[in-house]
Amino acid sequence: MGMMLTNNGMLTGLVGSVVFVKGKNGEAIVRSKPVYKKKKLTPKRQQSCDRFTLGGDFIKPMYPFLKDSFTNFLGKRNACDAVRSYSLTHAVKLEQGVPVIAYEKVLISTGNIRSYQALNQQLVTNGLYLQWDPDTHQAFAEPDDVLSVVVYVPVLEDYLFFKACALRVSGAITLELPAECSQAGFHAWATFANATQDEYAFSTYLGHFEAI
Structure with a gap:
């Protein structure tokens, strides 16, 4: 805002750090420009x-x-409220006053389908080998339930999604991973959904796979 001259010859406006304004009695008033300071948290x-x-x-x-x-x-x-509320409450913890992700508490799904039960998991030459108990004789477990896996690489701040990559009844799969995942180390989670993928299980944290 620059300086302006009103019809009655009065100056108004801003010049540098000085503000000219019209008072109640019609006279010009000179004030310092307000300084706004960000409140320190x-x-x-x-x-x-x-x-x-x-x-x-x-x-x-x-x-x-x-x-x-x-x-x-x-x-x-x-779902949006549930994801945000759960994650901020349970999946972020403080270590010496600094917030960090509690990977073991992260959920990639919730629901009533029977959860993933790990039998064996290991890094192999061409990726990540996973073996699980199909549990098809148990409630809320069907042979055609589909497996999904999420991989997170902290060093790269990158994610890999393997959605509907295997059937529950198959009992095992080898997921192909880029070489940089194995070299950097990663966290992984697995979950099952029904065949139509509109119902899920509470996900299972598979652990931290160290860099090799």
Whole structure:
């Protein structure tokens, strides 16, 4: 805003750090330009903001998958609220006052399908070998349930999604991984869904696979 001259010859406006305004009696008043200072956050508030940012940044790339796989809303109105609330409450912890992801607490799905029960898992030459108990004789487990796996590489901040990559009844699969995943190390989660993929299980954390 620059300086202006009104019809009655009065100056108004801003010049540098000085503001000219019209007073109640019609006379010009000179004031200093207001200085707005950003309020410094308290340590506790800053910690809360850092937790929110970390959790949000972690789940955002997964949300296209999570919005369909969180079929149990955990008391929330929708999948978006459930994902955000659960992740910020349970999957972000403090270590010496610094927020970090609690990978073992991360959920990539919720629901009533029978969960993944690991029998064997290991890095092999061409990827990640997974073997599980089909459990097809148990309730909420069908031979045509489909397996999905999510891999996260912290060093690269990158995700791999293997959606509907095997049937429950098959009992095993080898997932092909880029070489950089094995070289950097990664975390992985597995879950089952029904054949139409509109109902899921509570996911299972497969663990941290060390770099080789």
